[in-house]
Amino acid sequence: MVQLISVSEESKVTLHNIYQLYLYDFSQFTEEDINSCGLFGVSLDHYWQDPRWNPFFIVHDGKIMGFLVVLFENYDVDPDPTHVIYDFMILKKHRRNGFGKEAAIKAFNLYKANWKVAQMSSNEAAVLFWRSVITEYTNDTYTELYRPDFKKYVQSFNNKDF
Template identity: 55%
Template sequence: MEIKLVPVKPEEKSTLSNLYQLYHYDFSEFTNQDINKDGRYEVNIDFFWEGDHRWKPYLIEVSGSLAGFVIVLLENLDTDPDPTHVIYDFMIIKKFRRNGIGYAAAIKAFELYEANWKIAQMENNTPAISFWRKVIKDFTEDNYIERFRDDVKKYVQAFSTKQ
């Protein structure tokens, strides 16, 4: 089983936008986001390609099949030549969950960049908290910092992949 992260080209924006519908559907359990009158979630990802080079969207493929996506944000790139990298959004289609694909895709994302990293999860999203703690603990050999940000009600893990 081959797991690949494939950069999303501007002409593939509709594919990522469609996946975001599934993402928001899954995530609505934690956000209480409503769909619009057309039965869709309001999704606008145009800014990923509109001259803002901080956004790095990737499709996750498993043996050639689309399995999800990961969005890496190079936070503060406009002011810092060594920006912190953030997993901004991450989604694995349910068919591919609970068999190591999300874990492997997350590791591949970390391996793309030598950088300082931050990953955040909403306080009420306990499955995401458990997932990211395990991935980060294993990947860093337990060499990371976690804190709870009460102002935004999120857990945040920080670590580095710099040599």
């Protein structure tokens, strides 16, 4: 069983290290380069300075197998909140075993809200993954639109009545 463990500020270095793997995977789509230290530039400090950001480790059998970040677009106190899966990564060796789907569903179940999930159109595996997960989770009651300005697909749904 997968667990979502909130990332404490004390675990920031661990999350930063995992982000390096995530950005490496993503570099085929973003064409981002490493810096002179051999790292991708990423700052995560805002995750602990702004309560809208909610990072979680994805853990199975006591081992971190990835992470996800939930962004409260308009805070959770809004009467009609919208939350976004902002970043999501499962280590390659754990992919296609149902762990990502389980983690995504657990994240959705944490908050009753309007949800958005976006993927770069060039990342076909991510588009197919999220369509499949959201179709099953919502019983195919979601909307999808393509944002040509960002070259992204965005799925939207709400789980307030689930």
